[in-house]
Amino acid sequence: MSRKSLFLKQNKLGEEIKKLCPLFLKGSVVKISRLCGKKYCRCFTEGKKHVTWCLSVKFKGKSKIFSFPQDKLEDAKKWSKNYQKLKSLINKLTFVNIQILRQKTKGGHHKNGKFNRS
Numbered sequence: 001m002s003r004k005s006l007f008l009k010q011n012k013l014g015e016e017i018k019k020l021c022p023l024f025l026k027g028s029v030v031k032i033s034r035l036c037g038k039k040y041c042r043c044f045t046e047g048k049k050h051v052t053w054c055l056s057v058k059f060k061g062k063s064k065i066f067s068f069p070q071d072k073l074e075d076a077k078k079w080s081k082n083y084q085k086l087k088s089l090i091n092k093l094t095f096v097n098i099q100i101l102r103q104k105t106k107g108g109h110h111k112n113g114k115f116n117r118s
């Protein structure tokens with residue numbers, strides 16, 4: 001890929017990343033079914049468990065579950081999706097940046113001969 005198209009791509013990916021910020025969150029929305037413990041509740045009498053949507057977030061390798069008001073479910077889903085998109089954009093941008101980094105500088109920054117090729 002040419003230098004110019006790499007920079008264009010770098011710019012485009014950077015813009016897409018900016019668009020997703022800061023509305024993202026690392027984690028996934030999970031459904032939790034539970035019994036409330038009341039003997040007269042239908043979760044106990046009919047086996048219809050209470051369903052709550054929660055966020056499962058991994059911090060330093062440990063998963064944590066966070067609850068949130070259920071009317072925020074759409075936001076939670078969207079923000080978690082944005083994080084997935086960001087992750088893939090970051091991967092793509094990293095690949096572009098590696099190519100940019102590996103390109104030799106024309107005209108040389110090392111004309112004084114101190115550059116060591118090893």
Ligand SMILES: [Zn+2]
Pocket residue numbers: 035036037038041042043044050
């Ligand atoms: Zn119940």
